[in-house]
Amino acid sequence: MFRRQGTQCVASFAQDEVRVLRKVASEVVGLLTDGFDHDDPVVGRLFPAIYPDQPAESEEVRRYTEGDLKTAKIDQAGAILAGLPSEGGGDVSLDAEEAEAWLRAINDARLAMGIRLEIKPETDLGEELDDAVLHDPTSTRVFQLSVYAYLGYLQESLLHALIEG
Numbered sequence: 001m002f003r004r005q006g007t008q009c010v011a012s013f014a015q016d017e018v019r020v021l022r023k024v025a026s027e028v029v030g031l032l033t034d035g036f037d038h039d040d041p042v043v044g045r046l047f048p049a050i051y052p053d054q055p056a057e058s059e060e061v062r063r064y065t066e067g068d069l070k071t072a073k074i075d076q077a078g079a080i081l082a083g084l085p086s087e088g089g090g091d092v093s094l095d096a097e098e099a100e101a102w103l104r105a106i107n108d109a110r111l112a113m114g115i116r117l118e119i120k121p122e123t124d125l126g127e128e129l130d131d132a133v134l135h136d137p138t139s140t141r142v143f144q145l146s147v148y149a150y151l152g153y154l155q156e157s158l159l160h161a162l163i164e165g
Helices: 015-032 041-046 055-083 096-116 125-135 140-164
Strands: 003-005 008-013 090-094
Touching (some): 041 096
Antiparallel strands (some): 003 008
16 A cells, blocks of 8 residues: 655555545544534543543643644544545655654544444454454445454555655
8 A cells, every 4th residue: 555655655546445535534524523522432532531530630631732632633634635636546645744644644533433333452353344244244334344444454554654764
């Protein structure tokens, strides 16, 4: 997927991959703007308590930092939207700063999906996907698990391309 080309991290994306990445990045932006709810477990995962055992102190820190953190996460998802080909498939070329924004945005998307899909640290993703396919190969869960796995692959390939330089 991603490979190093001089100072750039470069990848070619098929039309379907571009659509999926646009949808995922747009959903993260939507979650952080339209649907921002502190009681949502995904929001809790993206904005964890600084002091889990001290809720009042955590709320105080959140009050001062949440706006900037939210803006940064929206900007990072926006970096994916801005970096993708406008129509169809095509090449993406990222400098180090853009690549780091993509990495953070992909991580946020995977965290959000992991909560929604109830992925735990001990979850064997391959086994989970195999079970879902056996149960109903056309299910939404199969698609979502496939996207989650794809994002992990994309994140890993981008990280490797970034550190090669």
